[in-house]
Amino acid sequence: MYTLIAPAKINLYLEIIGDRPDGFHELVMVLQSIDLGDRLTLDRTHSNSHLLTCNDPQLSGRDNLAYRAAELISERFPDAFASYGGVKIHLEKQIPVAAGLAGGSADGAAVLVGMNLLWNLGLTQGELQTLAAQLGSDLPFCVTGGTAIATGRGEQLDFIHSPPEPIWLVLAKHRNLAISTPWAYQTYRQQFSQKYIQHPDEQAARAQRIHAGPMVGAIATGDLAAMVAHLENALEAVVLPTYPAVNQLRQALLTAGAKGAMMSGSGPSVFALCESPDHAEAVKTKTANLLKDPNLDFWVTQFSHQGIHLASLE
Numbered sequence: 001m002y003t004l005i006a007p008a009k010i011n012l013y014l015e016i017i018g019d020r021p022d023g024f025h026e027l028v029m030v031l032q033s034i035d036l037g038d039r040l041t042l043d044r045t046h047s048n049s050h051l052l053t054c055n056d057p058q059l060s061g062r063d064n065l066a067y068r069a070a071e072l073i074s075e076r077f078p079d080a081f082a083s084y085g086g087v088k089i090h091l092e093k094q095i096p097v098a099a100g101l102a103g104g105s106a107d108g109a110a111v112l113v114g115m116n117l118l119w120n121l122g123l124t125q126g127e128l129q130t131l132a133a134q135l136g137s138d139l140p141f142c143v144t145g146g147t148a149i150a151t152g153r154g155e156q157l158d159f160i161h162s163p164p165e166p167i168w169l170v171l172a173k174h175r176n177l178a179i180s181t182p183w184a185y186q187t188y189r190q191q192f193s194q195k196y197i198q199h200p201d202e203q204a205a206r207a208q209r210i211h212a213g214p215m216v217g218a219i220a221t222g223d224l225a226a227m228v229a230h231l232e233n234a235l236e237a238v239v240l241p242t243y244p245a246v247n248q249l250r251q252a253l254l255t256a257g258a259k260g261a262m263m264s265g266s267g268p269s270v271f272a273l274c275e276s277p278d279h280a281e282a283v284k285t286k287t288a289n290l291l292k293d294p295n296l297d298f299w300v301t302q303f304s305h306q307g308i309h310l311a312s313l314e
Helices: 065-076 078-084 103-118 125-133 139-144 181-195 200-212 214-221 224-229 236-242 244-255 277-291
Strands: 002-019 025-044 051-054 087-092 147-152 156-160 168-174 260-263 270-274 296-302 309-313
Touching: 002 103, 002 139, 002 181, 002 200, 002 214, 025 103, 025 168, 025 181, 025 200, 025 214, 025 296, 051 065, 065 078, 065 087, 065 103, 065 125, 087 103, 103 125, 103 139, 125 139, 139 147, 139 156, 147 200, 156 214, 168 244, 168 277, 181 236, 200 214, 214 224, 224 260, 224 270, 236 244, 236 260, 244 260, 244 270, 244 277, 270 277, 277 296
Parallel strands: 051 087
Antiparallel strands: 002 025, 002 309, 025 087, 025 147, 147 156, 168 270, 168 296, 260 270
């Protein structure tokens, strides 16, 4: 039996460069794992089928990425499946759902890592990332975690050093609000496609610039002020006008004293960068008092240098 932690991720930088032949967008992102994570326990079912249970019963279906990851491993390694049998997965959900935090992707990545251990497959991290990419663009990053530059659809990764000192943040989300990621990208295309870079070589050159860009430099030195100055999320241009509650939350975090605040991914989660755990707690309390919204959830957490990792071995 293996128990694994599946950390959430935020986007410190998200730029949309143009369209891809496969219908997706060409992206440049800086991804960062955070300590907020789901907990998954994997054991054998002693049968030829998989079973997923969750503390949120609505997430126990076969369309859950955790279940789909188990199916993928079974299809790719039929001999191991025949030898070891199915897996029982219990998911303790801590990452909010449909929040722009890659919670579902993290769970799928954790199942890939866990079944690699449970079935003694001996897959390398690179092989796990290749498998993970078949389930979604965020999964390869979730396998390894830490800090990375992501290009292409988000599956092409260059891992970089995480900040040398802890970076604290407040994460906030309206419990009653969900935003469709496809809607956000499609709406962005409708409104801003005239600005897209068309030629693939020019797209590649633009993507390469991030490696020597100011955000990467700020992360390498742990310069919080420089990180804040270079936060960017292109999807805010379409989400914030359409969902005023997200914009109000972002502004309230800044009013409460956060050094910087930005929506993560396609939202609706917003994160606020802070100087210390005490500063983060103060920002959380002040924001809650400013908005007085019973549907608003908060978490105080910090950057993490790791992705899927073992919590315990039984």
